[in-house]
Amino acid sequence: VYKSSTYNSASAVRSLLKNSLTDNNSLIDSSKELYVLNPIYSSLISYLSDMFIWRYKVTPHKLYDGGSKSSANFEEIYNLMLEIVDGLNIETFFPELLTTIFVEGEVNLITQGNEEEQAVDTIILPRKYCRRVGKTQFRTPIIEFDYSFFTDLGYNDEQLKLFLETVPEELQTGYNTYLKDQNMRW
Numbered sequence: 001v002y003k004s005s006t007y008n009s010a011s012a013v014r015s016l017l018k019n020s021l022t023d024n025n026s027l028i029d030s031s032k033e034l035y036v037l038n039p040i041y042s043s044l045i046s047y048l049s050d051m052f053i054w055r056y057k058v059t060p061h062k063l064y065d066g067g068s069k070s071s072a073n074f075e076e077i078y079n080l081m082l083e084i085v086d087g088l089n090i091e092t093f094f095p096e097l098l099t100t101i102f103v104e105g106e107v108n109l110i111t112q113g114n115e116e117e118q119a120v121d122t123i124i125l126p127r128k129y130c131r132r133v134g135k136t137q138f139r140t141p142i143i144e145f146d147y148s149f150f151t152d153l154g155y156n157d158e159q160l161k162l163f164l165e166t167v168p169e170e171l172q173t174g175y176n177t178y179l180k181d182q183n184m185r186w
Contacts, residue, residue, distance in 0.1 A: 147178035
């Protein structure tokens, strides 16, 4: 339940955010509340998320097959690259991604290639069900996912089965492992 009286003045908002700085979860909760209730805060985040015009450029490289140039492969791969980049929906996905980052402070996602449909699927994972466990040599966080997410959705068996068909196989396998052993939650 949100208390709109908490956000009546700019000084109250500053005080709330300042007091939240010592507790990361409190800061995120406050940011979410502000985004919903405070038009100045939500307008600022929307402005920052939408301020760029996302233009992209696909740069193909010629393929070499056994030392001879293959122009047929080049054209096929080039067209495939264009389809994949178009399927990413950069113009709409990036602002959504930025909004999540500005409101919650981070975004956790899975991106996988879907060869059958020749597309790239990107799923934003709920922050509440993710935790950092390390970093790669490129300083990219290593994230563990809490498979109790799927049971917490409140779906009946048929709805859950349909939903699981939309997520990567890796998450489906992890969830099935979790169902067999509740200690394998992460």
